[in-house]
Amino acid sequence: MANVISLAAHLQKRSAAEPIERLLPPKGTQLALPFSTPHSLVLVFADHFYHRRSFEAFVEHTHPQAIIDLRIAPRLDFVANTRALALRTLELDDINYLDVRGRFEQKAIPSLTWFSSLLSEVKIIFSALEISHRTILLFFDDSELLRRFSLELDRDYDVVVAEQRYIENVLADADQLQM
Structure with a gap:
């Protein structure tokens, strides 16, 4: 057994020699993943927002x-009283708002390919958005x-x-x- 080296003992010596503060990132630093992750998507039936407080939460x-x-019919009354004020509120919260279907419906697309065209349009938007770990x-x-x-x-x-x-x-x- 003379050829066996204790790896655990070596690691303990190495980690004990290094201060803990050096191993940890600075306080308040968000760790980045070493690989890109797909966007996290939350699908919502918008009528579930009965009032502004539910949307804000x-x-x-x-x-x-x-x-x-x-x-x-993209109403934003659960965000603010008027559409302009709602868009401004979203902008201040650093949330991009895209009315895809309103823009998409203006194009003349045969009904057979409508869903696949809408889906591909949404996927193009996903790729155009900046890489972010936000939903x-x-x-x-x-x-x-x-x-x-x-x-x-x-x-x-x-x-x-989101049910x-x-x-x-x-x-x-x-x-x-809040209580």
Whole structure:
């Protein structure tokens, strides 16, 4: 057994010799992953936001980088009283807002390829967004479209569907923290 070297003893000597402060990053530093990660996507049926406080709590909880709106009628009354004020509020919170479906519907696309064209348009937007570890919210007003997007995007991305109960729990947690 003369040829066996104790690796554990060697590592203990090495780590004991180095101060702990040198091994740890400076306080308040966020560690970066050594590889790029796919965007974390949160799919939301937007009617689940009944009032501003529920949306504010959800934004505080998810810290979104962007909102991609795939609704036919993209109201933002749960953000602010007017659309202009809502867009300004999102801008101040450093959240990009993209009304994809409103822009997309103006194009003349045959109904057979409509979904695949919309999906590819959204994927192009994902690649155009800066690399960030913040979530991307996708708003829907059609539950079937939400389901289809969830199935398709789940193949390439980390997808979460935020059900109404989840949003209510986030709001309850936020309200409890304020007390």
